[in-house]
Amino acid sequence: MANKNKDENIHSNVSNRSVYSNRNLWSGILFGIGLAAFIDETVFHQLLHWHHFYDKSTTDVGLISDGLFHAFSWFATIGGLFMLADLRRRNAFSHMRWWGGKFLGSGGFQLYDGTIQHKLMRIHQIRYVENVVVYDLVWNILAILMMIIGVSLIFRTRRRPHSGKAVSHEHS
Template identity: 30%
Template sequence: MEKRFPVAAGVLFGLGLGGFFDGIVLHQVLQWHHMLSSWYPIRDLESLELNTLWDGIFHSATYVFVVLGLFILWRSAHRRHLYWSNRYLVATMLIGFGAFNVVEGLVNHQLLGLHHVNELAPRAQWIFWDLGFLLWGAAMLVGGWLLLRSARRRTQSA
């Protein structure tokens, strides 16, 4: 039986870590935006409470991604056909993290306008922060995909 790496586990870890980075760094530490801050700007305690609630719901969803990734990895770990690879893990986590940024950036920033990356910057600059977030995500997706291809070629030639 061919040894295989649990790609879904790495992608789910990357999705979760991407969400944690966004929520912890951009929502909490830098306080550039909150989950619904374009719809409900932080102008009073009530809007802060609403945004904090939705930040928590968002964090809960990203937590579920990590738990699912751990579950898949755990289920796969006892099998003899599991292929342990740092390269595969980093590649799939980059794919998940990049996918998180691209989807979150397109859906929440552009389509729904729930929030923008840096709402502390002048409003005319928000699009540049949003585009930078999308480019960063796309770069991680491409980098992860290239690393995954490299890992697969390396595995096949071994």
């Protein structure tokens, strides 16, 4: 009977580590997406006035699209932070895995923006200048570098057991 309980506990701990590992990753990804979108919105849309989220209509429509885009970035950021708070509460937070997710989410968002929205959908460009290729290259190369850093951090944490014991306070 004692061996059966021990086996169940081992299986439960492995399952919990996997769940918490994935939650760390997704929390970081959501936060990274929200952060990249927030920086894009704040710097390139509002401060520099290089573009709006949707530039194929009037300025008013562009401003409305910016507001919706800003709301999206806010919800992604807050969602990632709620997940982070839960992980910390359970003592299941993995700094490196979360940062890996954050870099992967930020870079993934930026690459999606630079390729799908800028080039395929053509809903806006980074900047409306004669030689936009330079801006596109810098934008997409930075995105790929962020993704490489993220994947590297995630890979390094793939088999590393979490240092703290995951604790659930749901039934306390």
